[in-house]
Amino acid sequence: MAFEELLRRYEAGGGHLAAANAEGLAVPPALHTALLTCMDSRIDVFALFGMQLGEVHVLRNAGGVVTDDVIRSLTISQRKLQTRDILIVQHSGCGLGTFTDDDFSEELAHEVGMRPSWRTHAFRDPGVSVRRDMAQLRHDPFLVPETRVRGFVLDIESFALEEVFVDEPGAGLSATG
Template sequence: MSSAFDDLLDANRTYAEHHDLKGFDGIAHAGVAMVTCMDSRIDPLRMIGLSPGDAKILRNPGGRVTDQALVAVVLGVTLLNVRRVLVVEHTRCAMASSTEDELHERISDFMGTDSTWMSLGAIQDQEKTIRADVHRVRSHPLVPADVSVGGFIYDVDSGLLQPVVEA
């Protein structure tokens, strides 16, 4: 019986033939965590010169430090060797190039039903949002003072990170 996932499962079997993380302990070996967007143009590990096993990667629309991302950061810094946290938004992000109302309209048009009951998290000012999210991490009582936190905008065209704030 064929499934919508056959091609992905085939690719996974090929990947598993060379899988080299067997027995990996799950900590962030480079001591890094990154909160970033789910955008497929972002390759979080390679863009900062790391490999699987080096960092904890937390992804969501817009790269926001949501409540769940903050829980993951706390777990990372207290249990998983994280000593540096990057908050990374990016250029040409759908979450930063549309208002909440525009995003709801697009979703509602596509689905034929109202979506305004759910908060999407549109970003009006990326630098302001990054500063607020860095502050959210930095000021959390369960994030030790010696953890470095930085906020950046990733340029999806050049591949470069532009620092916005470091704390």
């Protein structure tokens, strides 16, 4: 069973290794950065960005999408642990692209007898989802004003990263006004 296997690995030295790896590290991330990405078990974010322990807050959920709980974590990350930059990485071939919010809600209603109060944040195009999440973070009142947000779509086959840019709706107006 999976539980037993994991606990066996902990006993076999995982606990000691983790303790050694954490030794001397400060609580605030050294690179003052938070990274939001998908829980997909194929994505090794530490390898991807050459990250070490103690450098970045890594937030993971289904899709790597901005939810109320992500805002909660980012606000604590910034206000209590001095991070500033936020990196969003969503990916092609994501499970969140395999259903729609309505379908999943309908499915749950059928199987469980009630609909969830939360949304799945399902998306067809990860680029659109990243853009939406970046825009949301840029306008979040709880994040510090100097927050910098960059968003990317990871190709799950080639592991190429493609940056996503938000077109600021007000950007053209200030030029003419």
